[in-house]
Amino acid sequence: MANPEIIKKQVKSLRFSLVNPEQIKKLSTAKIVTPELYDIDGFPVDGGLMDLRLGAVDPGVRCRTCGGRLKECLGHPGSVELARPIVHIKYIPLIELFLRSFCHSCGKLTLEEDKQKKYTPIERAKKARDKKKCPFCNVDAEKIKLEKPTSFYTGKKRLFPNEIREMLVKIKDEEIKKIGVNPKTFRPEWAILSQLLVPSVTMRPSITLDTGERSEDDLTHKISDIIRANQRLWENLNAGAPEVIIEDLWDLLQYHVTTFFDNNISKIPPARHRSGQPLKTITERIKGKEGRIRKNLAGKRVNFSARTVVSPDPYLALDEVGVPFEVAKIITVAEGVTSTNLEYMRALVRKGDQHPGANYVIRPDGKKKRITEELKEEICTELVPGYKVERHLVDGDIVLFNRHPSLHKQSLMAHYVRVLPYKTFRLHPAVVFPYNADFDGDEVNIHSPQTEEARSEAETLLNIKHNIMSTKNNSNLIGLTLDSLTGNYVLGKDNFEKSDAEQLLFSAGVIFNVKQKNISGIDVFGGILPKGNELTVPKDITSESTLGLEDGSMVKQIDKVHGRDATFDTIQRASALGVSYLTRRGFSIGLRDLDVSGKVKELTDNIIEETVKKTNKIAEDARSGDLELLPGKTIDETKEIKISQALNEVLSSASKIVKENISRESSISKMILSGAKGSATNVTQIGCCVGQQILWNKRISFGYAGRTTSHFKKGDVGSEAKGFIKSSFFEGLKPTEFFFGAITGRDGLMDTALRTPKSGYLYRRLVSALQDLKVEYDGTVRDASQNIVQFLYGGDGRDVSELHTGKKIQAGESVGVTTSQSFGESSTQMVLNVFHSAGVAEVQVTLGLPRLIEIFDARKEPSTPAMEIYLDKDFNNEKDARSIAEKLKEVKLEEIASEVKMDFSGKKIEIELDSDALKRVHVGAQKIAERLNEKGIDAKQKDNSIILKTTELGFKEMYKMKEKLKKTIISGVKDISQVVVAHRGKDFVVLTSGSNLKEVIEIKGVDKNKVFTNNVHEVAQVLGIEAAREAILLEIKKVLDSQGLDIDERHLDLISDAMTNTGLVKGVTRMGIISNKSSIFARAAFETPDKQFVNATIQGKKDDLASVIENIILNQPIPVGTGLPGLLVKITGALVDKKIKNKSKKE
Secondary structure (H helix, E strand, O other), X not given: XXXXXXXXXXXXXXXXXXXXXXXXXXXXXXXXXXXXXXOOOOOEOOOOOOOHHHOOOOOOOOOOOOOOOOOOOOOOOEEEEEEEEEEOHHHHHHHHHHHHHXXXXXXXXXXXXXXXXXXXXXXXXXXXXXXXXXXXXXXXXXXXXXXXXXXXXXXXXXXXXXXXXXXXXXXXXXXXXXXXXXXOOOOHHHHEEEEEEEOOOOOOOOEEOOOOOEEOOHHHHHHHHHHXXXXXXXXXXXXXXXXXXXXXXXXXXXXXXXXHHOOXXXXXXXXXXXXXXXXXXXXXXXXXXXXXXXXXXXXXXXXXXXXXXXXXXXXXXXXXXXXXXXXXXXXXXXXXXXXXXXXXXXXXXXXXXXXXXEEEEEOOOOOEEEOOOOXXXXXXXXXXXXXXXXXXXXXXXXXXXXXXXXXXXXXXXXXXXXXXXXXXXXXXXXXXXXXXOOOOOOEEEEEOOOXXXXXXXXXXXXXXXXXXXXXXXXXXXXXXXXXXHHHHHHHHOOEEEHHHHHHHHHXXXXXXXXXXXXXXXXXXXXXXXXXXXXXXXXXXXXXXXXXXXXXXXXXXXXXXXXXXXXXXXXXXXXXXXXXXXXHHHOXXXXXXXXXXXXXXXXXXXXXXXXXXXXXXXXXXXXXXXXXXXXXXXXXXXHHHHHHHHHHHHHHHHHHHHHHHHOOOOOHHHHHHHHOOOOXXXXXXXXXXXXXXXXXXXXXXXXXXXXXXXXXXXXXXXXXXXXXXXXXXXXXXXXXXXXXXXXXXXXXXXXXXXXXXXXXXXXXXXXXXXXXXXXXXXXXXXXXXXXXXXXXXXHHOOEOHHHOOOOOEOOOOOOHHHHHHXXXXXXXXXOOOOOEOOXXXXXXXXXXXXXXXXXXXXXXOOOOOOEEEEEEOHHHOOHHHHHHHHHHXXXXXXXXXXXXXXXXXXXXXXXXXXXXXHHHHHOOOHHHHHHHHHHOXXXXXXXXXXXXXXXXXXXXXXXXXXXXXXXXXXXXXXXXOOEEEEEEEOOEEEEEXXXXXXXXXXXXXXXXXXXXXXXXXXXXXXXXXXXXXXXHHHXXXXXXXXXXXXXXXXXXXXXXXXXXXXXOOOOOOOOOOHHHHOOOHHHHHHHOOHHHHHXXXXXXXXXXXXXXXXXXXXOOOOOOOHHHOOOOOOOOOHHHOOHHHHHHHHHO
């Protein structure tokens, strides 16, 4: 059989338009006239909603329009002719705009010709709105009022849709263009519906229930209601019914058409099932997480996938995945039949459902045939080259392995199949880290690629071997972990005879001839390393010094010198060596291993005792007023900070003692020292003392009548009363200690639960905004519209995952998505609460996830605006720093006034000043009077008072004046509410709460080149967009550093450039970067899609499908990675055109 011609087409662009009545008639394949669906025999009724001209409804019938069966026919729309015109609910705002901005007589825009040239299209419509008289025909304009959702009125008279249509028809195309509407794709009268397009049956398929009854789609129910209401209106119109009845039926039809488009309109009840459940109509179908765009088009369910629990198997290869037989027999691979493998394929067909067998055969015409016992021989005879056999998975097949949530690139990688018994997927423990998986019941997925191209990409690009380095920060995602680390650490301390060493190395896959009779464990470990002088096995084989996960120094060394294959094999061998040695030697840990000696407990108790005395002294000093205040803090704040600092040091001091005294021969010590698991802090909490519990960045607050719990005295601020757990887990906690531990534990759980949706939404926004940023062939980073975001990626063009090798980033790399993933993954680890530096002179600022969201939102004002002000060389001393700080602090009159009196009879306001407050802010009464006079207020000083005459003001005005006076700034810089002098190395720095960059840099003594503010918009306004870009980068870095997170600076560069490349600071929001996207589908996938589609029809917008998400929606290759267009191939040899060859010779 000859192969049919395959024609491949790609949609290049889509234009949006509102279909007019004539187009609806042309598109319609059937006029729907009855709400009936099926006749008595269950066959679709002609002219009904399941009419066979609208598509095939059952497997046994054909479509009467195209002749296709159920799986072949895409469906065809029908139409309903409406008895009276109906307003389209989605275009109500635009209809209102046309009615209020255009003359109802001549159809012109009611704005003078000369004024039209001054304004933009949007401004013209606003300026023309509600004019009393048309400037062109001088006809008086009636004011139009909309009574939501769909009723229009002129005065008390209602305008019906047919009258509205007559008004809108008068408006000419050239007038419509003046307000930015494209008349070719939208005319206002088209939004007044006379014909309703009925979706095809494939859009609203019916299902057959277990009882044999049919259950129809919500859209079918809704259109049935429309047809019934329409029929009743026709009948009453033909019968000459009174106008009141006609209007009621007309309104009923309007209601049904409105809820057909959107069943969630305010002021009208939603259409419901008999059960009371609201119907899901068109708008509800397409919007939200469960809508068509996000669930069915941008995200798709796929065949050839399996899901089950993952479990560990250290004897697999790193790039293998153990697949259960049950899965291998269902998930198939479509393999083409050739003359070479014909007999092998026939053997698989004969085996059928016995592994390794086959399930289906696909003929060259695309028809599928299931392999059954009866058809086996017939299919074997029929099988020839050109057929495809869907065979079972076998060892060596490549599959994609994935665990949700997919937070970064390495959450989906390719592994080779190893078919194994039992029911779980098996994975080597060294490779679970990139999937963020563990073995406590995590479920994972595998996907079987079905084409040669897909399998080739999986092997070349997604193979785990090519993805062992992180694209986030160049750390190794695959390395020794847990038992393999402990095993290699213990091995390094041991000595072996020749035979034992050779046997161990053989078990790790290395044939090594040991020349000495005895060999050290370090030399045995050296036997698995690639040959070369650059690698030296350290004295202690630990995670950091060898091949450990994330921080293994040898991984990058080997990768750079010997290549990826050698690196991969070395990790495999080292893991096998550690596990094999530990299995033979034996290794265990018990509770007693976690207990500490009496000496350590005694030393810890001494530390606790001394600290309790110290905290009591701090509390006593606070009560007596002898406690030295921290700058910018009250007495209570200072006391709490100093007590917290003292109690927090207990755990760190005890951990040092444990670390010094723990036996290096104990099992727990070996695990800690190797980097496999655990820390000295863990041992300290189990054996010595749990330590201070912190809730919301401070000790446990009072919550029960002036105390933490009823076990303590009122006002007790001692260590145990506010969350210090003196006991160890080993000896057990007191009830109060357990309670405090439970409080902080629950807070941690809540933090995680609340953080997850916030970080998830942040990740989604970042991907939506940056998904189209890719590296072009010229090395630039551009968006889908070819706007340059970076002239060279990261400033040096280097690939983050290849920093250690120095390789450049490849063209087509989707750097925007990689950056989004880097932040999206890290944001899941960030804290939600406000960060506060305890024990040092700092101002309180928002950090963690909330601050990162603020930065990416590009909010006009940070929640905690702050500045860091460095001083000139001559003023860089404590005295001048404090003087400048005092000049900076904003002082309002209410802060220094003890009382404000109003004399209504004498018409004056007297302000009595607080002497202590004046001394504190270094301001005199005369200075205050002068400042008020500067602001135009008639003020005179009298002793320690200020008197203002208000002869011309009434009672109300005097009260207003009093309130205004309180807020008057007497000294300092506006918005700088708090100042603190702090040390930054050798420098004195003024830290502020509040920000005012413009005024601060003008103050004498301030180093203009070293003034920082966290208000990015202020930086852009005062210093320009480049400074704002740098400020964004520094603010992101500050958040990451505070959370101990590591993201390569190239990612910070890219997001800073993306937010500022237009010359304005734009947030990663629907109003910021995302609003600039030229793609309607890209915006619809992120925002409310119905609004995007409606606006696109009004302006006649075109989607050029140049980005990622819109091509995924249309199931087309995406223009990044291997889908990047413009590949250039140099043709050589006999294929070269002779003319070109001769031309090149002449040159």
